[in-house]
Amino acid sequence: MTTRLAPSPSGDLHLGHARAFLAAWAAARQAGGRVVLRIEDLDTPRVVPGAAERQMEDLAWLGLDWDGPVLRQSARADYYAEVLHRLAQGGHVFACYHSRQDVARAATAPHGADGVPPYPAALRPPHPFEAKALAAHPEAAIRFWVKPGTVTFADLLQGPQTQDVAADVGDFVLRRRDGLFAYQLAVVADDAAQGVTHVVRGADLLPSTARQIQLYTALDRPVPVFGHVGLVLNQAGQKLSKRDGAVSLVALRQAGVQPQVLIGWLAATLGLGTGQPCAPGQVAAHFGWQAAAALPIVYEPTAVPWA
Numbered sequence: 001m002t003t004r005l006a007p008s009p010s011g012d013l014h015l016g017h018a019r020a021f022l023a024a025w026a027a028a029r030q031a032g033g034r035v036v037l038r039i040e041d042l043d044t045p046r047v048v049p050g051a052a053e054r055q056m057e058d059l060a061w062l063g064l065d066w067d068g069p070v071l072r073q074s075a076r077a078d079y080y081a082e083v084l085h086r087l088a089q090g091g092h093v094f095a096c097y098h099s100r101q102d103v104a105r106a107a108t109a110p111h112g113a114d115g116v117p118p119y120p121a122a123l124r125p126p127h128p129f130e131a132k133a134l135a136a137h138p139e140a141a142i143r144f145w146v147k148p149g150t151v152t153f154a155d156l157l158q159g160p161q162t163q164d165v166a167a168d169v170g171d172f173v174l175r176r177r178d179g180l181f182a183y184q185l186a187v188v189a190d191d192a193a194q195g196v197t198h199v200v201r202g203a204d205l206l207p208s209t210a211r212q213i214q215l216y217t218a219l220d221r222p223v224p225v226f227g228h229v230g231l232v233l234n235q236a237g238q239k240l241s242k243r244d245g246a247v248s249l250v251a252l253r254q255a256g257v258q259p260q261v262l263i264g265w266l267a268a269t270l271g272l273g274t275g276q277p278c279a280p281g282q283v284a285a286h287f288g289w290q291a292a293a294a295l296p297i298v299y300e301p302t303a304v305p306w307a
Contacts, residue, residue, distance in 0.1 A: 001033030002197050005059065005066060006187070008040040009051035012248040013058045015266075015299060016202060016232035016240045022266050022283060023229050023293055024200035025064045029284035036194045037066035042073040042186050058249040062259050063280045071194065073186050080181040083189040083219070084142060084174055088131035092218045093174060095133070095140035098123050114207065119143065119170030142175040144184075144215065151210035156227030157294035158203065163210035172211055184208065188215040196224055203228040203296070204239060227289065229270075230296040240299065247299055257306045265305055269297050275305065 003024040007013060028035045037059070039052045056070070087093050098106075106120040128145045129137075146169070152162045165172075174185040187208075191199060206228045216223045231239050232247075240247060252262065260277035267273030267283045271292030301307060 001028050001031040002036060002195050003028040003033065003200050004036045004038055004191065004194060004196050005064065006038040006040050007055045009048055009055060010046045011048055011051060012250045013055050014240045014249065015247045018062060018249060019232055019266050019269060020200065020202045020229040021064055022263065022280065023270055025280060026284040026287040027198060027200055030287035034067045036068055036196065038071045038073065038190055040073050042181060042183065044074060054250055061253055062263065071190060073190065077181065080186055080189055083185065085131050085134060087218055088129065088134055090218055091128040092145050093142050094125050094128050094145055095137035096143045097140050114169065118168060119172065121170065124171060139177060141173050141177045143171040144174050146171050147214060151213050153209065153213060153226060156225060156289050158206060158228050165210050165214060169211060184211050184215065188212050191224060192219065192221040198225045198227065200227045200229065203230050229293050233296050233298045235298060261305050
């Protein structure tokens with residue numbers, strides 16, 4: 001088994017990240033497997049200077065280690081270009097010059113899986129283009145030609161899942177018009193390259209999974225097992241974000257919170273402990289895919305053991 005920790009350095013890690021990362025780490029260590037670390041700094045305009053270094057310090061403070069070198073997406077553009085070329089060779093992509101307004105005007109459904117209109121099949125060219133055509137479209141978005149029909153998979157935590165990607169999302173972007181490669185391409189390419197067998201991450205990424213399965217299939221790579229951990233919500237019922245600075249791991253470290261106390265609390269929310277302080281290795285020793293890990297929890301500032 002190989003799992004991965006894949007933070008995006010657009011802000012500091014918070015309790016939601018820590019909950020999913022602990023589950024991913026414990027699953028691999030319980031099975032005698034590997035944990036790899038990837039810094040998802042692909043979207044360079046959103047990268048916060050110094051955030052990646054703070055995130056690695058947070059992981060070390062929690063006691064979550066990793067195997068092998070750290071992979072940084074910002075250094076892998078040539079590799080993503082090779083993967084895109086491979087998809088083009090298989091007849092899976094096409095160039096798109098349409099704006100968001102064009103898509104909205106042509107869409108038959110107002111909202112898709114990402115809250116935006118699904119890309120209309122009517123805007124497709126008659127056929128996917130050949131690999132040699134990639135160089136002829138440097139200013140176009142490159143989209144994946146989505147296959148019709150439903151994608152089904154069994155999530156370790158959220159249960160059976162089915163999505164019609166064509167209807168819910170449509171043909172999605174692999175390379176943006178500004179030349180940056182998109183998340184969906186990079187994450188599949190990197191998980192395949194790093195040998196990730198189990199993708200354990202937050203439930204907010206569950207809607208991306210069917211798209212990623214189509215990419216794995218198009219690339220003829222094994223599809224990993226997926227497990228989506230319930231989110232940690234603020235008191236307004238929203239996913240914790242960088243705006244909730246009081247629950248960032250940096251803030252907790254600076255406040256003198258002991259990592260064993262935090263690990264014990266996180267383990268209890270995953271159904272893996274009583275809430276008593278413990279080390280990550282103790283969580284891994286009796287790890288299992290508990291139903292509690294699938295559920296979101298609300299962070300109550302006065303109810304945590306470090307309050």
